Amino acid sequence: MKETVVIKGTKSGIILVLSKDADYETLKKDVAEKFKKSSDFLGEAQKAIRFQGRPLTDDQKLELVSVIQDNCRLSIVCIMEEDEKLERAFQDSIARSKSIANGSSGQFFKGNLRSGQVLDAETSIIIIGDVKAGAKVISKGNVIILGSLKGNVYAGADGNRNAFVVALDMDPMQIRIADTIARSPDKPKRNRTKETKVAFFEDGNIYIEPLDRDVISDIRL
Amino acid sequence: MGEVIVVTSGKGGVGKTTTTANVGTGLAMLGKKVVLIDTDIGLRNLDVVMGLENRIVYNLVDVVENNCRIKQALIKDKRYPNLYLLPSAQTKDKTAVSPEQMKKLADELKGEFDYILMDCPAGIEQGFKNAIAGADRALVVTTPEVSAVRDADRIIGLLEANEIRQTHLVVNRLRTDMVKEGNMMSSDDVVEILAIDLIGVVPDDEQIVISTNNGEPLVGSDCGAGRAYMNICHRVLGEDVPYLDLEETKGFFKKFAAMFKK
Numbered sequence: 001m002k003e004t005v006v007i008k009g010t011k012s013g014i015i016l017v018l019s020k021d022a023d024y025e026t027l028k029k030d031v032a033e034k035f036k037k038s039s040d041f042l043g044e045a046q047k048a049i050r051f052q053g054r055p056l057t058d059d060q061k062l063e064l065v066s067v068i069q070d071n072c073r074l075s076i077v078c079i080m081e082e083d084e085k086l087e088r089a090f091q092d093s094i095a096r097s098k099s100i101a102n103g104s105s106g107q108f109f110k111g112n113l114r115s116g117q118v119l120d121a122e123t124s125i126i127i128i129g130d131v132k133a134g135a136k137v138i139s140k141g142n143v144i145i146l147g148s149l150k151g152n153v154y155a156g157a158d159g160n161r162n163a164f165v166v167a168l169d170m171d172p173m174q175i176r177i178a179d180t181i182a183r184s185p186d187k188p189k190r191n192r193t194k195e196t197k198v199a200f201f202e203d204g205n206i207y208i209e210p211l212d213r214d215v216i217s218d219i220r221l
Numbered sequence: 222m223g224e225v226i227v228v229t230s231g232k233g234g235v236g237k238t239t240t241t242a243n244v245g246t247g248l249a250m251l252g253k254k255v256v257l258i259d260t261d262i263g264l265r266n267l268d269v270v271m272g273l274e275n276r277i278v279y280n281l282v283d284v285v286e287n288n289c290r291i292k293q294a295l296i297k298d299k300r301y302p303n304l305y306l307l308p309s310a311q312t313k314d315k316t317a318v319s320p321e322q323m324k325k326l327a328d329e330l331k332g333e334f335d336y337i338l339m340d341c342p343a344g345i346e347q348g349f350k351n352a353i354a355g356a357d358r359a360l361v362v363t364t365p366e367v368s369a370v371r372d373a374d375r376i377i378g379l380l381e382a383n384e385i386r387q388t389h390l391v392v393n394r395l396r397t398d399m400v401k402e403g404n405m406m407s408s409d410d411v412v413e414i415l416a417i418d419l420i421g422v423v424p425d426d427e428q429i430v431i432s433t434n435n436g437e438p439l440v441g442s443d444c445g446a447g448r449a450y451m452n453i454c455h456r457v458l459g460e461d462v463p464y465l466d467l468e469e470t471k472g473f474f475k476k477f478a479a480m481f482k483k
Binding site for chain 1: 263264265272274275276277278299311312436
């Protein structure tokens, strides 16, 4: 026989799953019995409760709460409402942020970023302009700079190690990808030439290489 | 127990940061454990002059806001292992830190370091108040120009009002040739106006520009400014060092002759 009442515990509360088929009076009895039996296991605590499985009126919910409190030492401090629309909204936004994180969407920024300015983007970002020393770009995805990079860039800010950084003139102070930081050499090279380069993460290190065909084929979005 | 020294001036561009970098490095060369704190939030420079800009991950504001531990934010110098830098934040402003928080920070660092040098921002507003909050003594930097001396005078008054007992004067960018012609105040003139003890006179030296651009303080090197800064360090430690004859730094032959005199 299928159980009419199931108790599920979560960190701060309990979820009570009620059978859709049983009638309310039987359910009430089953709830009383179930909590009486589990009283020792549940112990003495303050919990929130959520009802699942069948629609209940507000009066029925309150009645069930008092039945529970009469049969065990728990005290029910609040009833959480189940809202399917809300649930779906949450799931949608989680899914959306995941698609952002893997670098599949992006946005543009036009202008120079100067010392002290920070550009913080949820998506990958394409900067049409320079990132000067003392400026900082933070992105959960990739960073493409159509200009010179002299400042700091933090790509893959939520831990994405496949994130990469491209700049037409690559001369960064610091590049961070996920949790790895690379800094510029202490002795700047003389006669440095402007060259389009890409910075990427591999085997625990950040590498900066000219953006040629081999490197492009290794990029994973 | 360490000592907190604030390097301040009132006027901008007279050499606070250069003095902080060189005196701090010099003290480290003399075997002291030193930390330099850049309190110029929003316009940080000391990291650039020290050549440590590329190592910054956390900064002063992160420490004060407990985003990281002090140890994580301290940057070890390239050349001297007993020299550290606590860089300033570039993206915040002076109000991100309060004098009480600075005092607490200074007190914490005192346990571990012999000298804590605070590089003060120009002005007398919140940044200045933050920088002097935990200070035991002060180095007031000025150039021999009336505007800088006027501001230094104001600063000395404020330091006295805040009960910082020991204040010493650094006269920076002195040009002996101009003093001789009577076109520039001498260090004696400046001392007479400001009425505090002199701790050093640094000649105007183009090597300073080179050293700043390279991110390597020149203290201890064989040039006028390098020797002057090293002498300041000895005097900070309480040693009695005679003042340089700044004339001597001019001309190859005089230098050569001086070598034989030794």
